[in-house]
Amino acid sequence: MSNRAFLSKFKAQTIFPYYHLVRDTDVAHIENLYLFKNTKQFLNDIQILKTNYKALNPRDLLNNNVSNNSFLLSFDDGLQEIHSVIYPILKQQGLKAIFFVNPNFIDNNEGLYKHYISIILKQLKDTGFEKNVLDKIGAIFSFTSNSTEEFKKKFINIKFSEREKVNDVLDLLKIDIRDYLKEQKVYISKEQIQEMLDDGFYFGGHTMSHPPLIQLSQEEQTLEIINSIDWLKQNFNINYSLFAFPFSDRAISKKVLEKLFEYDPNVKIFGNSGLKKDMDKRIIQRFSLENPNKETEKQIVTENMYKYFNKVIRKYHIKRK
Ligand SMILES: [Zn+2]
Structure with a gap:
């Protein structure tokens, strides 16, 4: 049509x-x-x-x-x-x-938490979505996942009120978000x-x-x-x-x-x-x-x-x- x-x-x-x-x-x-x-x-x-x-x-x-x-x-x-x-x-x-x-x-000086999540997913992808790392991140947000796809879905859809915890994930993965924002x-x-x-x-x-x-x-x-x-x-x-x-x-x-x-x-x-x-x-x-x-x-x-x-x-x- x-x-x-x-x-x-x-x-x-x-x-x-x-x-x-x-x-x-x-x-x-x-x-x-x-x-x-x-x-x-x-x-x-x-x-x-x-x-x-x-x-x-x-x-x-x-x-x-x-x-x-x-x-x-x-x-x-x-x-x-x-x-x-x-x-x-x-x-x-x-x-x-x-x-x-x-x-x-x-x-x-700061960015959208969804953009941070995308940056984190890119790094997880580059390091092969290691199961123990996904589990550690899941624990920060109190969710579990049985596959990479399920992890991605749950991580992308975290609540706005949990956005501060995204900074804990950035720390865990040693991503300097301030550097990223300034450089990019x-x-x-x-x-x-x-x-x-x-x-x-x-x-x-x-x-x-x-x-x-x-x-x-x-x-x-x-x-x-x-x-x-x-x-x-x-x-x-x-x-x-x-x-x-x-x-x-x-x-x-x-x-x-x-x-x-x-x-x-x-x-x-x-x-x-x-x-x-x-x-x-x-x-x-x-x-x-x-x-x-x-x-x-x-x-x-x-x-x-x-x-x-x-x-x-x-x-x-x-x-x-
Ligand atoms: Zn928008």
Whole structure:
């Protein structure tokens, strides 16, 4: 059904594809979490988007001046590739975009615990996933595993509240994470944000520390969200409020959203539930184009098909409690 010929039929829709990074080589802090596209594949996506849609400037989105048949790219997590790879490409292509960042990681003094887990898994892989080491790590988190796959699954999915214990694993494996962050420059710097802002790009909050929000109280959720938007306003000359949910927006309550609308009635909030309409026009749903194994045209069509399918099964409009 997802024939690329259908693409022309779905052009009336405005779409918001998102990515994390674009890179031509593997990298330890990402490679055990998800797949990503290389430069050539990303350029191909841009060509497809430009052929079928008009570029939407974030400025027009903030002014509620969005026309049909447009697209706007956004990038989550503030990884250094948004400055070293994506920013030059977008400039050359005459495109603007929004970058959603976690203030705690800017300048590389600390990083996302999921990225640490990926670095650890890379080292465990390089040393052959020794059973006694896996057991020691399991003991730190009070889980057992009977296979490498089971270990990986349990380790990647540890709770946010257990993230401090990841540092114990780094110690156990003698990984100096501060060195890693400084050497690899995993995240962008304040200077780089300023440079991109000066060039007409937009930045939004993505929480302070990228927690799975569902594991926090509503008060903690609201603070994580609003502080990240405020941080951008305090450090740069930003007067707008943009925000994207980390991991998933699925379990976000009406109450937390209402707090955000109270904070700034003109806020634009980005989710990742595909092409759906949320409870409020200020919530924009995105879909990921990051997986290099999925054909881009097909994926855009599939997302559109889901929209019509969800409409039929009455799930198009997201209900929130
Ligand atoms: Zn994220």
